[in-house]
Amino acid sequence: MTVSNTQRNVHAQFQxxxxxxxxxxxxxxxxxxxxxxxxxxxxxxxxxLIHVTNTNAIITLNGVKLVNDDxxxxxxxxxxxxxxxxxxxxxxxxxxxxxEDTILVGSDSELTLTLTDGSTFTGCIDGKITNAAGDTIxxxxxxxxxxxxxxxxxxxxxxxxxxxxTGDASQVKSNSHRLYVNGKEMNIR
Numbered sequence: 265m266t267v268s269n270t271q272r273n274v275h276a277q278f279q280x281x282x283x284x285x286x287x288x289x290x291x292x293x294x295x296x297x298x299x300x301x302x303x304x305x306x307x308x309x310x311x312x313l314i315h316v317t318n319t320n321a322i323i324t325l326n327g328v329k330l331v332n333d334d335x336x337x338x339x340x341x342x343x344x345x346x347x348x349x350x351x352x353x354x355x356x357x358x359x360x361x362x363x364e365d366t367i368l369v370g371s372d373s374e375l376t377l378t379l380t381d382g383s384t385f386t387g388c389i390d391g392k393i394t395n396a397a398g399d400t401i402x403x404x405x406x407x408x409x410x411x412x413x414x415x416x417x418x419x420x421x422x423x424x425x426x427x428x429x430t431g432d433a434s435q436v437k438s439n440s441h442r443l444y445v446n447g448k449e450m451n452i453r
């Protein structure tokens with residue numbers, strides 16, 4: 265699937281390939297939102313690859329080839345985006361998956377990132393978010409819990425602050441960057 269979104273609807277502040285949200289307009293029930301993709305290719309030409317707002321989204325990617333042509337290289341954003349009524353939460357389950365680029369989690373938002381079955385993440389997590397109009401949405405990273413299963417690797421591409429980490433410190437490759445867990449620098453190489 266190739267997405268080249270060039271427009272925003274009335275409320276949306278981003279142009280995303282995949283947007284998971286609850287508008288509370290009466291067209292969908294409240295609760296968890298789900299997106300799962302097994303295999304295939306997901307190609308994004310503009311803005312964030314996946315965006316979550318105003319819902320609790322559970323995302324599972326299993327062996328998907330992800331291609332992000334946008335210059336900002338945002339894999340996932342979780343933040344406020346013009347709707348009200350629910351929290352901004354996402355769970356990203358990566359199974360036999362290669363993840364790349366930046367994950368953005370706004371100060372009012374939450375992310376649970378779990379890598380299993382030899383998955384890798386080459387990227388960072390940040391809370392500095394600017395929307396498509398250039399307005400600041402967030403300046404600090406929200407609550408982020410990361411779990412690396414056996415054989416999974418996180419290659420840092422920038423300094424990153426998260427709330428909790430489960431896994432072996434040797435699974436995180438610093439590349440001269442720092443990982444802070446609950447405000448304390450983690451000892452990684």
